[in-house]
Amino acid sequence: MTGSRRPLLVVGLVASLLGVCLLVAPTLGSGFTPTGVGRTAPFALGGVVVLLLAGVYFLTDVLSSSTDQGDDAETQPPETPTPERRPHYESLGESFARRLDGISWTDRREAAPTARIRLRDDLREMARRALTDSDHRSRNEIESRLDTGTWTADSDAAAFFTGDIVPELSIRQRLRSLWSPEAVFARRARHAVAALANRTTNTPVVPALREGTTPGQSPPPVSVREYWGPNDETARERRASRASDVVVAALALGGLGILTLTPSLLLLTTFGVIVAGYARVATPPTESVSVSRALDIETPAPGTEVTVTIGIENTGSETLADLRVIDGVPPGLRVTEGSPRFTTALRPGKKATFTYCVEAVPGHHAFEPMLAITRDVTGLHRRESLVEPAPTTLTCHRPRRPAAIAGHRRRTTPLPGASRSNAAGAGVEFHSVREYRRGDPLSRVHWKQRAKTGEFTTIDFDESRLTRVLVAVDTRRETYRTVGRDADTPLARASIAAAHDVSMALLDEQIPVGLVAVSPRSCWLAPQAGATHRARIRTLLTEDDAFDWTPPTADFDAEHALRVITRQTQTATQIVVVSPLLDDQAVQLVRSLDAHGYAVSVHSPFPAEESASLSAGEGYAVLMRGVRIKTLRSAGIHVRTADTLEPTRRGESS
Amino acid sequence: MPRVSAGVSLITGLGALVVIAVSIPTLVGGVLGVCLLAAGFFRQSRLLVDGGGAAFVGGLMFAGLAGMAPSLVLIAAVLTVIAWDVGRTALGIAAEVSDPSATIRIELVHAVSSIVVFTAGATIGYAVFVRTLGQGSVWALAALLAGAFALLIALGS
Known part of the structure; x- marks a missing residue:
């Protein structure tokens, strides 16, 4: 007990004792009959003190409920978990929605609103690419169409490139600004993105934003573990604040009752005291x-x-x-x-x-x-x-899908496990004849040539080499995003399913397959073939932590991942990166692997419901993904897309 | 929204309203209390239910000041506390347990025990009150109340 409570305890004991004495021997009180001020002052004082106490109690109650979230003073328990649902995955369009949030009514007062300028530059560059692809016009024509706004029928979309960065507002727009937090520029940007995205994808894109951005507000806990937190305790207790609310009400009524000498209010105070007293002595339930x-x-x-x-x-x-x-x-x-x-x-x-x-x-x-x-x-x-x-x-476990797809580069012979490599050496198929060098095996010396001309020559054959394929599955935090309204399956799941299909198809052809997770949660399996290895890959893709349903919390270290791959594999190994290509880091990784000399190809699954429409934010992400695929293809890297949102409307692969 | 608890809460709230409806201020307090309770259940807002409770306390205060019989004020207070307590429980159940699961059992257990506890508390309070005032000793009642409050606060967490 703290020191401040001890006097209160003494006061309580003395007052109670006095009350009991007065009850037992009423004559004690009758001897003391003050008059005048002596009679009214104690009541007035007592009433005011009790009312003050009620105020203090109320204030501390309110303050403790608003600031302290501790175990005993806690009044509003956090929302209980909702494990019947999947975890809350970020929507694909949220990054664009956040970007638009940066444009508000207030930044129009800045001399150079950088967020607006950068957004317009980015979208213009994107428009150039998208219109070049879809309209097949020259660059000058596209620039003039953008400048005049004739590229689209949507007036808002056209005005994004033709209008000012800080548009002059009409009276209607001024009125609208009173209740709508969205700036005109941001609305035009949404329309422009939707118009551009509609040109490149078959799925309709609407200009609306579905994504709610609530900065600083974490979603309510979904799983029981998340709700419980990292602490080791297995039980915790809370006491409801209802009892203290009753005490406040009883004190307030009691103060008034003493001031006005109203018996019924004093009776209510007695009731309040008994309720509060019961709350104090009530014991928490023992749980077993x-x-x-x-x-x-x-x-x-x-x-x-x-x-x-x-x-x-x-x-x-x-x-x-x-x-x-x-x-x-x-x-x-x-x-x-x-x-x-x-x-x-x-x-x-x-x-x-x-x-x-x-x-x-x-x-x-x-x-x-x-x-x-x-x-x-x-x-x-x-x-x-x-x-x-x-x-x-x-x-x-995933079932075997009948449609097998092989994502690696086709440069092997159909013979099991053999590939016709560029290297010359021992083998069965003739490659070339060259000068004899010391140490060449006698069996490969061209003896007929020696008999004819007297010179030593050596025959080279095509060397048989086993192609090894490493399947790298992108399951970084950035891939745990959803597309479409109410979608609760992250895109990473599609990558994992595609990796399963690719590796099973390769193993069917007896090609050794390895597995690596492009994720902060490491998973590595060296390339091998055989039934046991097949089972191992299936188990890893199903059970390993790196392919979990919850997104990783740690940041991805691209350099470290690259080191792991380059140290453990020879450059002859082909790498199939399975990634939805949602950000530039994925592209960077593919290009780094390419630069290290690996034969890299990309398999990019991107499922979306065919009937559903996309929001402007998602349309932006699809456009950006199209740009990334184009970048990779122009760098000579095979990108195979398997989706309904084919961004380039060309063949399956380039 | 758990129907049993919300129903019990609204019915007891209406009961309290009927008991204290003797003058305009008490009627306003009671009607406001019932309306806020109903709105609190509809919007699932704890703040509104608490506001309903506070409005009832206001009504009780006016009823007491208007010179209503102590026993009637006490009955209204018991009904008010039951309405508020059961209402808060209804909100707690709505927040912790989704609709489809059956919650009638725990709702009934809580409503019944809440009624028993508050009625018993009121009876004890009324007995003490009658005993002390019967001997004409306001001093004894005041001393006992002050002592109980001080002890509660001192021994509290």
Whole structure:
């Protein structure tokens, strides 16, 4: 107990004792009958003091609820996790939306609004490329079409390039600025991006922005682990602030009652004191539950509905009046039927069960512990704990897809494992004849030539070499983005699926395949062939941490990744980079590998629902991706795109 | 929104409104309280439910000052506290548990226990009040109240 509370304790004890004495011997009070000021002053003083106390209590209550988020003073518990949903992945269009956010009504007052100038320069460059591709006109024609605004029917889009950086506002626009936070320039930029994107993709792009940018606001926790935080404790308690609210109300009414000498208000204060006293003596619930979890299928095929059955038993000796359980559904799984939340009241020894269904998707899904929240009968004490049943995992392997695709560069012979290399040496197929050099094997000396001319010559054959392919899967944080409204599958999943297809197709041809994750979470498998290796690759792509459903938190170190690849592979190894090409770092990595002498090709999956439309932000990302693909292709690197959003409308690969 | 808790809260709120509806200020406080409670359930806002509780406290204060019988004021206060407490629980359940799961069991347990606790508290309070005032000792009541408050605050967390 702190020192400041000791006097209060003494006052409380003395006052209570006095009250009890007055009750036991009423004659003590009757002897003391003050009159005049002596009679009213104590009441006035007492009333004012109690009212002040109510104010102080109220203020500290409000302050503690707004600043302190500690365990006991906590009033508003954070939102409980929503494990039935997938983690919140960033939408593809969010970076563009953030960029537009940088343009506001206020930066029009700057002398040189840099955000606006840079956006217009970038979009103009993009427009030049996009119009060159789609219209097949000369550069001068395109420039003049952009300057006059005849390139599009959308007046807002045309005005983005023809109008001022800080447009003069009409009266209507001024009125609109009163309630709309979006600047005219930003609106024109959206329209321009949509008009450009519509020229290059078949999926319709609308000028609206779907992405909400809420800077500084982290999304509510999805998984139970995320909600619980990194601490090791398995239980924590909170006390609701309801009791202190009652104390404030009772103090205020009591103060008024003393001031005005109203008996009924004093009665309400008595009631408040008793309620607050009960809240103080009420004990938090002792939690003793044991839980079990069972899946009806543990290794289902993708798309199967798996039923999860949860059993909860009260193993303690007290009744649990209010028990709420939230099961730790793994991040990748989505609940399709029922709910992983359950509430009940349980008497000692009783057991309750509930079920829900999840849809199996490829991956190794380990269930997280359950969150159990118990309250006492009045709901004043809240205790939450992590309850861990026996570890449950759901492993779902990808099926073999019949359409095999090989992403590597086709320069091998169809013979199993053999490639006709440029190197000359031992082999069976004739390559060339050259001068004899000391050390050449006698079997390759051209003896007929020697007999005819007397000179020693050596025959070279095509040397058979095994092609090795390394599949590099891009699963950096930047690839965990979604396309389309309400999409909850990140693009990285498409890359992982494509990597699976590519490596299986190569292994079918007996070509040794290795695997590396382009991610801060490392995963490396040296190129090999064979059934065991096939199983190893499938297991890694399903279960390894690098191909998880939750995005990595660490930053990607491109130099380190490059070092790992160059140290462990020979330059004869071909590298297939599987990446959605969502940022320039991916392009940089491909070009660095190319510069190191590897034969690099890129496989870029980019799935999007065909019927859905894209937002302006997503349209911008698709345009940028088209630019990146073009850059790589012009550098002589094969890029194979497999998607419905084919950015260049050309063949499958160049 | 959990229907049982919200229903119990609104019904007890209406009960409190009926009990204290003796003058214009108390009627305003009560009606405002019920409206804010309903709005709080509709918008799922804790602030609105708390505001409803505060409006009821205002109504109770006017009722007390207007010289209403202490027993009636106490009944209204009990109904108010039940309405507010059960309402807050309804919001807590709505936030922690999504709609489809069955919450009737814990709602009923809480509503019943809340009614029992507050009624018992009010009975004890009324007994103390009658006993002390019956002996004509406002001093004893004041001393006891002051002592209890000081002890509560001193022994609190």
